[in-house]
Amino acid sequence: xxxxxxxxxxxxxxxxxxxxxxxxxxxxxxxxxxxxxxxxxxxxxxxxxxxxxxxxxxxxxxxxxxxxxxxxxxxxxxxxxxxxxxxxxxxxxxxxxxxxxxxxxxxxxxxxxxxxxxxxxxxxxxxxxxxxxxxxxxxxxxxxxxxxxxxxxxxxxxxxxxxxxxxxxxxxxxxxxxxxxxxxxxxxxxxxxxxxxxxxxxxxxxxxxxxxxxxxxxxxxxxxxxxxxxxxxxxxxxxxxxxxxxxxxxxxxxxxxxxxxxxxxxxxxxxxxxxxxxxxxxxxxxxxxxxxxxxxxxxxxxxxxxxxxxxxxxxxxxxxxxxxxxxxxxxxxxxxxxxxxxxxxxxxxxxxxxxxxxxxxxxxxxxxxxxxxxxxxxxxxxxxxxxxxxxxxxxxxxxxxxxxxxxxxxxxxxxxxxxxxxxxxxxxxxxxxxxxxxxxxxxxxxxxxxxxxxxxxxxxxxxxxxxxxxxxxxxxxxxxxxxxxxxxxxxxxxxxxxxxxxxxxxxxxxxxxxxxxxxxxxxxxxxxxxxxxxxxxxxxxxxxxxxxxxxxxxxxxxxxxxxxxxxxxxxxxxxxxxxxxxxxxxxxxxxxxxxxxxxxxxxxxxxxxxxxxxxxxxxxxxxxxxxxxxxxxxxxxxxxxxxx
Numbered sequence: 001x002x003x004x005x006x007x008x009x010x011x012x013x014x015x016x017x018x019x020x021x022x023x024x025x026x027x028x029x030x031x032x033x034x035x036x037x038x039x040x041x042x043x044x045x046x047x048x049x050x051x052x053x054x055x056x057x058x059x060x061x062x063x064x065x066x067x068x069x070x071x072x073x074x075x076x077x078x079x080x081x082x083x084x085x086x087x088x089x090x091x092x093x094x095x096x097x098x099x100x101x102x103x104x105x106x107x108x109x110x111x112x113x114x115x116x117x118x119x120x121x122x123x124x125x126x127x128x129x130x131x132x133x134x135x136x137x138x139x140x141x142x143x144x145x146x147x148x149x150x151x152x153x154x155x156x157x158x159x160x161x162x163x164x165x166x167x168x169x170x171x172x173x174x175x176x177x178x179x180x181x182x183x184x185x186x187x188x189x190x191x192x193x194x195x196x197x198x199x200x201x202x203x204x205x206x207x208x209x210x211x212x213x214x215x216x217x218x219x220x221x222x223x224x225x226x227x228x229x230x231x232x233x234x235x236x237x238x239x240x241x242x243x244x245x246x247x248x249x250x251x252x253x254x255x256x257x258x259x260x261x262x263x264x265x266x267x268x269x270x271x272x273x274x275x276x277x278x279x280x281x282x283x284x285x286x287x288x289x290x291x292x293x294x295x296x297x298x299x300x301x302x303x304x305x306x307x308x309x310x311x312x313x314x315x316x317x318x319x320x321x322x323x324x325x326x327x328x329x330x331x332x333x334x335x336x337x338x339x340x341x342x343x344x345x346x347x348x349x350x351x352x353x354x355x356x357x358x359x360x361x362x363x364x365x366x367x368x369x370x371x372x373x374x375x376x377x378x379x380x381x382x383x384x385x386x387x388x389x390x391x392x393x394x395x396x397x398x399x400x401x402x403x404x405x406x407x408x409x410x411x412x413x414x415x416x417x418x419x420x421x422x423x424x425x426x427x428x429x430x431x432x433x434x435x436x437x438x439x440x441x442x443x444x445x446x447x448x449x450x451x452x453x454x455x456x457x458x459x460x461x462x463x464x465x466x467x468x469x470x471x472x473x474x475x476x477x478x479x480x481x482x483x484x485x486x487x488x489x490x491x492x493x494x495x496x497x498x499x500x501x502x503x504x505x506x507x508x509x510x511x512x513x514x515x516x517x518x519x520x521x522x523x524x525x526x527x528x529x530x531x532x533x534x535x536x537x538x539x540x541x542x543x544x545x546x547x548x549x550x551x552x553x554x555x556x557x558x559x560x561x562x563x564x565x566x567x568x569x570x571x572x573x574x575x576x577x578x579x580x581x582x583x584x585x586x587x588x589x590x591x592x593x594x595x596x597x598x599x600x601x602x603x604x605x606x607x608x609x610x611x612x613x614x615x616x617x618x619x620x621x622x623x624x625x626x627x628x629x630x631x632x633x634x635x636x637x638x639x640x641x642x643x644x
Contacts, residue, residue: 030393030402031494035409038064038081038090038477038488045070046421046454046486047079049461051223052477053109055138056163059471060086063115063139065105066479066488067461068095069421069454078105078119082139087475087490094133094142100124101434104462107139108159108172115139116159116172116201118148122434130154132174134201148195148204154178156297156462160224160232168230168272172197175234177221178209190218192236196273210267210276217241219252219262220287222298227311232269233336235300235315237262237285252289257321260284264298264317266336282330282339286321294318294325294359295376297462304468306369308501308508309397311335316345316361316373325357327375331398341627343557343577345392347404348379349564349609356384360464366472369499371398374407374466374476385458386413389478393495396503399556400577407491410482414458419485421454460486502631503578507552510631516543517551517592517630522600526623532568533623534604539583539630541592546635549590551598554629555579561622562611568604591635 039047046069055061062083069076080094094117096102102121109115115135122128131145148154157176162168178193193207212218220237227233239252239262255261262285268277287296298317303309313332318325319342328342346358356378363373371394376387389408392401427433429447456462465477474493479486501508522536541547558565558576570579583601585592592598605624613620 030391030405031496032391032405032407033492033494035489035491036087036090037483038490039066039079040090040487041092042068042079043483043487044485046419047488048454048456048479048486049103049105049463050465050477050479050488051105051107051158051463052465052467052475052490053107053115054467054469054475055109055113056111057470058113058138059469059473060084061109061113061138062087062467062469062475063107063109064090064465064477064488064490065107065117067103067105067456069456071421073097074424077102077121080105080107080117080139080142081488084138086469086471086473087492093139096121096131099129104156106157106159106174108161109138110161110170110172110200111163113138114161114200116161117142118157118159118174120154120157120176126432126434128434130157132201132204146201146203148174154193156221158221158223158234160226162226162230162232164226164228164230166228166230170200171272172201172204173224173226173232173273174204175221175224177218178207192218192221192234192267192276194232194234194269194273194276206273208269208273208276210279212238215240220296220298222317223300225300225302225313227302227335228305230270230272231335232273233300233302233313234267235264235282235298236267237264237287237296237298239285239287239289252287254289255286255320257286257323260286260321261289262287264315266300266313266315268336280337280339282315282332283328283342284321285317286319288318288320288325291462293458294357295460295462295464299362299464301363301365301371303365303369303499304367306367306499308499309369312397314363314365314371314398315339316363316375318359318361324355325359327358327361327373329363329373329398341557344559345373345401346375346377346390347392347401348377356381359387360460360478362464362466362476364466364468364474366468366474366495367470368472368497369397370395370472370495370497371499372466372468372474372493372495373401374464374474374478376412376460376464376478377404381411381413383414386411387460387480389476389480391474391476391493395495395497395499396578397499397501400503400574402495407476407493408478408480408489410480412460412480412482412486414481419481420457421486422451425450425452502554504572507554507580507631510552511634512629513547513551513632513634514630516541516545516547516634518542519553519628519630520597531563531607531610532604533607534602536600536602537583538600539585539592539598541594541596544594545637546594547592548633548635549583549585549592549598551583551585551590552631553581553583553601553603554631555626556629557627558605558624559626560607560624561620562613563607563609565624565626566606566608568606569602
C-alpha cells in the first residue's frame with residue numbers, strides 16, 4: 001500500500017505424500033500444470049504485488065498486473081500482462097513508467113472483451129494521480145487514462161465489474177482507502193471510498209464513503225466481488241491505533257493470542273454503488289504489524305452460481321492468533337451479514353518448532369462451486385524468508401479441504417546469488433512531497449537520501465493473485481526468484497468434481513439439525529503408549545420438534561495444541577474435516593422425539609507428532625478440539641385438523 005511504502009521509505013528506505021504432487025495419477029487428485037514465466041519480457045526487473053482477473057465467458061482470456069522495481073532507473077511503476085491462450089503465453093501491454101512513482105495495480109475483465117486497469121501514484125510535480133484505463137480488446141490495447149481524483153489520493157485500490165446480466169450489469173466499481181479531513185485537531189480519519197461507473201469506465205461517480213471513527217482505522221483493504229443480484233461486497237481490515245494527546249497519527253498495537261488488534265469486516269452496496277450498508281464483522285483480526293515480514297490483506301471470492309452454494313462468500317486472511325502467521329478462512333451464506341467460525345487452511349503441523357509463517361492468501365471459486373485457496377508457504381524454508389506456493393481445494397463449501405499441493409516448481413529463496421533490488425529516495429531541500437493533504441510537508445530543510453532494499457523483498461508485496469477461468473480451472477499468480485530476480489509465474493490447476501452440500505451425494509439431502517441437538521459426552525479414555533484418545537457420546541433432541549435419523553456427525557474442524565489429531569474410526573475415508581460417524585436414534589425408525597437420546601457412539605482420535613507439554617511461555621493441555629454438524633431430517637409437525 002502506498003501509505004506504508006511512504007512510511008518505509010522515510011524511515012528505512014512438506015508434510016503430504018508425493019502422490020499429490022505434479023501430474024498425480026489419482027482421479028481425485030489436484031492436478032497442477034507446468035509453471036509459466038509471465039514476466040519473461042522483463043526478466044531483469046523485479047516484480048512484486050500482483051493481481052489476476054479472468055474473463056467471465058472466455059477461458060483463454062486472463063489479465064495480470066504487477067508492480068515493477070527497476071534499480072537501473074531507480075523507478076517503481078506498474079505493468080499489465082495479457083494472455084489469450086489460458087495462461088500459456090503472456091505479453092506486456094501497458095506500463096505506467098511515465099509517472100514519477102506508481103503502484104498498487106488493479107485489473108478486471110468484463111464481458112465482450114472489456115478490460116479495466118488502475119494504479120496509484122504521483123507525477124514529478126508531486127501531484128497525486130489515480131489513472132484508470134479501459135480496453136475493448138481484453139487488454140491488448142488501452143485508452144488514454146481517466147484521472148480519478150479524491151481528497152489527496154487513495155491507497156490500495158481494486159476494480160470489479162458486474163457481469164451478472166441483472167439491473168446493474170456492466171457497472172464498474174473502484175474502491176480503496178480514502179481519507180477524511182478532520183473537523184478539528186490533527187487526527188486524520190481513513191475510510192472506504194467506492195466509485196461507480198455506469199458507462200463502462202468512461203466516467204466515474206462518487207465516492208460514497210464509510211469512515212472509521214474513534215481510535216479505529218481502516219488498514220488492509222482487500223478486493224470486492226459482485227453477487228448474482230448485483231450486490232457489491234468489499235473486504236477490509238480495521239485496526240486500533242495509538243494516538244498522542246494532540247491527535248498525531250500513531251502506530252498499530254501488537255496483537256497477542258488473547259487479544260486481537262483489529263477486526264476483519266465487509267461493506268456492501270445493494271443499489272449499484274449509490275450507498276453503503278453498515279459494515280459486518282467477519283472475524284477478529286490478529287494482524288502482524290509492521291507487515292514487511294509477511295502480509296496483512298484479506299482476499300474475497302463468491303460462488304458464481306453452483307447448484308450447491310450459489311452466492312456463498314469466502315474470505316481468507318493471514319492471522320497470527322496462534323503465535324505464528326497462518327491462513328484462515330470463513331464463509332457467509334447471507335451476503336456477508338454473518339460469518340462462520342474461521343478455520344485454518346494451511347495443513348502443516350501447528351506450533352511445531354521451528355515455527356514458520358505463511359502469507360499472501362488468495363481465494364477463488366469455480367463455476368462448479370469448488371473453492372481453491374493458494375498462499376505463500378514457508379514450512380520448507382528454514383530461514384522463514386522464502387516460500388513455495390501451495391494450494392488446497394474444497395468441494396463442500398469450505399468446510400473441509402483436500403491436502404495441499406505445491407503449485408510452484410521452485411521456491412523463492414534468498415542466498416548469495418539472487419538479485420537484491422536497492423532503491424534510492426530523496427526528500428527535503430526544494431523537493432515537494434507528493435499529496436496535498438494535511439500530512440504533506442512543505443519543502444525545506446536539509447536534503448536527505450535513503451538507500452534501502454525494496455520493501456517487498458521478503459514478502460512479495462501486499463497482494464497475491466488467483467482467478468477461476470470460465471472452464472473451471474484455477475490460475476494462481478505469484479512471485480518467486482528462481483531466476484535470480486523476482487518474477488511473475490502462473491500455472492493452471494484442475495480440481496476434479498463438483499461442489500456438493502455436506503460433502504457427499506449421500507449426505508446432500510440431509511438437513512443441518514445441529515441447532516436441535518445436544519452432543520452429550522459420557523466418558524473418555526486415553527492410552528499414553530499409543531496416544532489414542534476416545535470419547536463416548538450420545539445425541540439428545542433438545543428441541544420441541546421430532547428429528548429423524550440415522551444421524552450423521554460430520555467433522556468440520558479438528559485440531560490439537562500438542563500434535564496432529566486424526567479421526568481414527570470414522571465411517572468414511574477422511575480423518576479430519578469431512579469425517580463422518582453414524583449415530584442411530586431410538587427404535588427402528590431412528591426418530592428422536594423431543595427430549596430423547598440416541599444410542600451411544602465412540603469417537604476415536606489418534607494424536608501423532610506429540611510435542612512437549614511445556615514451551616518457554618506456557619503449558620499446553622489441549623489434546624484435541626473439534627467442531628461438527630449433526631445431519632438428519634426435520635420432521636414437520638402434523639397439520640391441525642380443520643375445525644368443524
